[in-house]
Amino acid sequence: MPDTVAPDDFTHSIYVEPGDALIWGQLTAEPATLIEALDAQCGTLGGIRAFVGMSLGEALGPESGDHIDLSFAGGASTNHRFARDGRLNTLPVHLSRIPHHIAAGDIPCDIALIHASGDAGKGLNLALSADYMGAAVTQARTVIAELNDKLPETYGETAIDLDAVDAVVATSRPPPIFAPPPPGDAERSIGALIAKLVPDRATLQMGIGAIPDAVLEAMAHKRDLSVHSGLVTDKVVDLIERGVVTNRYKEIDEGQTVAAILYGTDRLYRWSHRNQALSLRSVAHTHASEVLARFDRFFAINTAIEVDMTGQINGEMASGRPVGLIGGQVDFGRAGLASPGGRSIIALRSTARGGKVSTIVPRLADGVVTTARSDVDVVVTEYGMAELAGIPVFERARRLVAIAHPDFRNELLSSLDRLF
Numbered sequence: 001m002p003d004t005v006a007p008d009d010f011t012h013s014i015y016v017e018p019g020d021a022l023i024w025g026q027l028t029a030e031p032a033t034l035i036e037a038l039d040a041q042c043g044t045l046g047g048i049r050a051f052v053g054m055s056l057g058e059a060l061g062p063e064s065g066d067h068i069d070l071s072f073a074g075g076a077s078t079n080h081r082f083a084r085d086g087r088l089n090t091l092p093v094h095l096s097r098i099p100h101h102i103a104a105g106d107i108p109c110d111i112a113l114i115h116a117s118g119d120a121g122k123g124l125n126l127a128l129s130a131d132y133m134g135a136a137v138t139q140a141r142t143v144i145a146e147l148n149d150k151l152p153e154t155y156g157e158t159a160i161d162l163d164a165v166d167a168v169v170a171t172s173r174p175p176p177i178f179a180p181p182p183p184g185d186a187e188r189s190i191g192a193l194i195a196k197l198v199p200d201r202a203t204l205q206m207g208i209g210a211i212p213d214a215v216l217e218a219m220a221h222k223r224d225l226s227v228h229s230g231l232v233t234d235k236v237v238d239l240i241e242r243g244v245v246t247n248r249y250k251e252i253d254e255g256q257t258v259a260a261i262l263y264g265t266d267r268l269y270r271w272s273h274r275n276q277a278l279s280l281r282s283v284a285h286t287h288a289s290e291v292l293a294r295f296d297r298f299f300a301i302n303t304a305i306e307v308d309m310t311g312q313i314n315g316e317m318a319s320g321r322p323v324g325l326i327g328g329q330v331d332f333g334r335a336g337l338a339s340p341g342g343r344s345i346i347a348l349r350s351t352a353r354g355g356k357v358s359t360i361v362p363r364l365a366d367g368v369v370t371t372a373r374s375d376v377d378v379v380v381t382e383y384g385m386a387e388l389a390g391i392p393v394f395e396r397a398r399r400l401v402a403i404a405h406p407d408f409r410n411e412l413l414s415s416l417d418r419l420f
Contacts, residue, residue: 018046026053
């Protein structure tokens with residue numbers, strides 16, 4: 001049986017030693033109580049390291065970067081604070097490979113901090129995310145669980161054997177609520193364009209934010225869609241309850257919505273509780289090429305920060321600092337491109353920073369390529385779709401200019417002679 005400890009006690013030397021490497025859950029799976037306790041004592045712990053994934057909370061204070069060697073493989077607002085100050089080591093890796101890197105020791109894990117539901121006398125449940133924490137639990141010397149009675153219990157790869165857990169901190173706090181702003185006119189235009197590409201019985205992957213929400217809203221008239229994605233949001237539940245997403249014609253995991261993380265509001269969490277139609281799986285399953293290759297109509301729908309005029313995609317850097325990383329864009333994009341009846345779609349607004357800059361650019365500003373031009377398929381803005389797969393670079397540029405914001409098209413056209 002694991003020890004039951006108070007939040008302030010889990011950082012005692014019996015659990016955390018100088019130089020230890022920690023991994024904890026990301027997004028909704030962040031064990032906020034444990035991280036807050038760690039943050040309060042990090043100055044006395046002797047040079048610990050942490051792999052933080054994506055974070056949207058404020059559990060780590062601004063001084064944590066002075067005491068914890070932080071690395072990450074995703075993007076989120078809290079992480080940006082440390083990136084701006086040069087206190088965040090970015091890890092450019094495909095999300096599907098993170099469990100492998102944990103198992104191999106490339107991403108070291110002495111201590112795993114998990115956010116769990118369940119019963120401390122029977123068994124624990126990863127509840128909101130199965131992404132890579134199962135691999136961390138297997139690899140770790142010590143596993144500390146924040147056992148939260150406000151979390152759902154979910155199926156898939158979420159069960160944690162009590163024998164693997166060393167200590168439990170009992171909490172009772174609602175899970176994080178994430179509700180993106182409603183889509184605007186530009187996002188709805190993008191959603192309508194993408195909906196034209198997606199046939200009935202397709203399998204969808206999408207991210208988070210106003211554009212993915214608009215895409216899902218535009219699918220309301222489709223029939224028998226399936227979902228195999230990195231994330232599931234409230235908008236997916238909308239389509240399930242309308243009978244649009246049935247998962248009836250999936251080549252694998254038939255009848256189940258499959259994802260690595262739940263990301264949304266209390267409505268999503270209530271729907272997920274003991275729901276056998278939902279399966280939370282490791283990214284080694286949700287993002288794996290050998291799994292994705294089994295889908296005949298796989299539609300990968302992802303976003304980007306900018307696209308250059310040859311089709312290279314930047315989903316990581318803005319104004320010289322990381323705001324995201326590779327994540328699952330390449331894993332899913334290649335699957336969509338290879339799927340016999342599928343597509344790989346990059347969707348983005350034509351401008352950023354309140355319309356001051358174009359997201360279609362002559363060259364990527366920071367020289368970071370998330371998706372190579374050889375892996376691009378179709379790019380969509382509110383002004384149209386640019387089909388790029390199998391198209392020479394000059395014609396690609398012409399097509400991308402056509403879907404750029406009108407205010408920037410002449411400038412982009414004038415760059416063609418310099419580029420080609």
